[in-house]
Amino acid sequence: xxxxxxxxDDAAGVPAPSSLEVLLTxxxxxxxxxxxxxxxxxxxxxRGDERVLDYGSGSGAxxxxxxxxxxxxxxxxxxxxxxxxxxxALRKTLxxxxxxxxxxxxxxxxxxxxxxxxxxxxxxxxxxxEADRREILARLAALLRPGGKLFTREPxxxxxxxxxxxxxxxxxxxxxxELRGYQGSAFMMGPFYSGVWxxxx
Numbered sequence: 409x410x411x412x413x414x415x416x417d418d419a420a421g422v423p424a425p426s427s428l429e430v431l432l433t434x435x436x437x438x439x440x441x442x443x444x445x446x447x448x449x450x451x452x453x454x455r456g457d458e459r460v461l462d463y464g465s466g467s468g469a470x471x472x473x474x475x476x477x478x479x480x481x482x483x484x485x486x487x488x489x490x491x492x493x494x495x496x497a498l499r500k501t502l503x504x505x506x507x508x509x510x511x512x513x514x515x516x517x518x519x520x521x522x523x524x525x526x527x528x529x530x531x532x533x534x535x536x537x538e539a540d541r542r543e544i545l546a547r548l549a550a551l552l553r554p555g556g557k558l559f560t561r562e563p564x565x566x567x568x569x570x571x572x573x574x575x576x577x578x579x580x581x582x583x584x585x586e587l588r589g590y591q592g593s594a595f596m597m598g599p600f601y602s603g604v605w606x607x608x609x
Contacts, residue, residue, distance in 0.1 A: 424492075425493050444597065445469050445470050445473055445530075446473045448470065448530070449470060449474055450473075452559050452604075454477050454478070455481055456482065457478075457481045458478065458483045458484075458526050459524050459526075460486070460526045461524045461548075462487045462528045463488050463529050464529065464535075465488060465494070465495070465498050466497075466498065468497070468498040468501030468502055469530075470530045471498065471501065471507075475505045475507060479505060484508065485505075485507050486519075487509055488512075488517070492511060514547050514548065515544060520551075521551060522551070522552065522556075524551050524552055525553060526558070526559060527548050527551065527552055527556070527559070528559050528560075529558060529559070530559070531561060531562060533560065533575070542578060545581070549607055553607070554607055554609040555606065557606050558605040558607075559604055560601075560602070562601055563598060563600050564591065564601050565598050575601060576603070583608070584607055585608060586603055586604070586605055587604045589604070
């Protein structure tokens, strides 16, 4: 749920979250809404042996469930965020797990193309500036191996979100094809679009 774009909060651009914001976010996402995140990860149907990129990891609300699946199956989790403050919180969440941490803009980090079986983009892409969205999705698509999947769930409400049609169009423009997609509404999360997209082989 954090923005994974722009410049870091230790530089100039993205303000660092306060200690209270981090505490409240962890209490909400890791407590009250933990079941929703766990259910979402289970719905991905991962075998456990995949190499997975969690883009915009934030405090680790999804990563804490992903890493358990991948630890059990011999897979590997890479967590990427633009914010040093959120990554510090993430490292506390995932303490004791062997995880690759990437800090910075996905467009400039030295990540190998076609090296991930899956990319998870959960409840954060709506925060990416419109001008950056196409380029970022093109980069994420390039990081997927042929046949790899991108999992996304994003809010669609007018006040804070991204319309489902807009997101679908951007993902299609990145060369991905929709395998599954639906719109729904969830407790405390409101209306959302959830989709699974594949990079053609």
